[in-house]
Amino acid sequence: MTKFESDIKQAYHNPDKIFSFISNFNNFEHLIPQDKIKNWQSDEDSCRFSVEGIGEAGLRIVDKEPFKTVKYSTDGKVPFNFYLWVQLKQVAEGDTRIKLTIKAELNAMMKMMVAKQVKKFLNMLGDAIANYHYPNH
Amino acid sequence: MSAPHPFNIFWHSELPSTNIKLKELTREKDINEYTVICTHNQVAGKGQAGNFWESESHKNLTFSLLLKPSHIQIQDQFIISKAVALGILKVLEKFDKGFCIKWPNDIYHQNHKIGGILIENSICQNGISESIIGIGLNINQTKFISDAPNPISLKSITNQNHNLKDILSQILESILYYMKEITMGNTQTIDTLYLQRLYKRNGEHLFKDAHGLFRASVLNINEYGHLQLKRSNGDISSYAFKEVEFILNDSDNDN
Incomplete structure (x- = not known):
């Protein structure tokens, strides 16, 4: 397995808010670059889209630990399989x-x-997750 | 999967109303044209002017599509309704004959209602900045519990289940096709097709307005979306939404 890590990002919010946001693919329309991603289809637990120049891909939420981690995996036909983890630490x-x-x-x-x-x-x-304008409720 | 389309589709397991959800999203931020909000279970669906739309969970299509047809002038807004209705019919007509548009917002199969359209436009300057197109279509539901007089579904017509997502993408593409016709200036084609597919297009039928029952034939839908009726004595009158209703008489209403 090859591992890739992002830089550590800072969000001025509590983790519960971020956790509930990233636990639902229907919120991801705000995070995806609309010029590169087309054909977006999502429900709460899964999504499918095409990336320009690469092809179709799908993701599914496979595990959640409130309010620390959301784990995603590729779903359906994809160019290559991977796991994505988003870890939150207050x-x-x-x-x-x-x-x-x-x-x-x-x-x-x-x-x-x-x-x-x-x-x-x-x-x-x-960056998109960290800088998203989370609603205040 | 079908060919690439411009739509971004979001399925929610439950929503009060897809139109309301889409409106909230447009208020929160600048969301893309062709965003589609769907739900498997609409718990507080709106019909025109508060009519209730009954839909059993996971059986039917309830969705709202965002268009930004700024090239369409306010006074021409009914052309959107025509394009949407024709888009829906084009897909349904692959399954059976007898689908038609019951002015102004209903989709019928013979004398039974299979779906409805609710369009809410926002206006900016002279054009329509945002058009939220809500569509409800009975697809796989076969039991209807409310006292709606005449419901029907695609399954009750074809005797088979249909894939909601497939039908959705076909309808979206077909609506887009007719919206492009408008952009290209082919509104006459749309007007003609729409008129051809009107419920009770031919012959005299029973209607009811503020003054009571009368017999008339459907003459036209004018540019404002008003229904023009011609009475037996040759008088012509125009009606806005809700000013007149079709009376489903006994021989029609065989449900």
Whole structure:
């Protein structure tokens, strides 16, 4: 397994709010780059979409630990299989740190091709989660 | 999977109303045109002016589509309703004959209601900035418990279950097709097709307005979406939504 990690991101919110948000794929429309992702279809637990230049992919929530971790895995036909973990750690009131990890089964060739993109994607998603304007209720 | 389409589709297991949810989203932020909110269980569906729409969980399609048809002027807004109705019919007509539009918002199969449309437009300057198109269609439901007079579903017509997601994507693409016709200026085609598919298009039928019952034939739907009726004595009158109703007489209402 090849492991990719995002930088640690900081969100000025408590983890419960972030946790409930990222536990529902219907909220992800706010996180995905609309110019690269097309054909989005989601329900609470799964989503399917096409990435420009790469093809179709699907994700499913496989495990949740309130309000610490949400684990996702690829679902259905995908270019390559991977797991995505989003970990939340509260360091103070209104201060949560976020780390994203992808573990993927990649051969050397694929690894070379996608490593940079995967890392970029993780940081992009991490920023989107950290900077999202969570409603105040 | 079908060919790539511009729609972003969000399924919710339960929602009070897909139109309300979509409206909330548009208020929260600038969401994309072609966003679609669907639910497996709409618990407080709205019909036009508060009519209730009955839908059994996981059996039917209830969804709302966001369009931003800023090129359509306020006074022409009924053309959207026409495009949507034709889009729905185009898909349903693959399964059977006899589908039609009961002005202004209902989709019928012969004398039975299979679905409804609820369009809510927001206006900016002279154009329509946002059009929220709510659609309810009975697909796989076969038992109807409310006292709605004449419900029917696609399954009761075809005797088989249908895949909700497949039908949804076909309808979305077909609505898009007719919206493009409007953009290309082919509104005449849409007007003609719409008129052809109107419920009780031919012959005289029983109607009721504020003054009581009368017999008339459907003459036209004018540019404002008003129903023009021609009475036996040759008088022509126009009606806005809710100013007139079709009377389903005994021979029609065989449910």
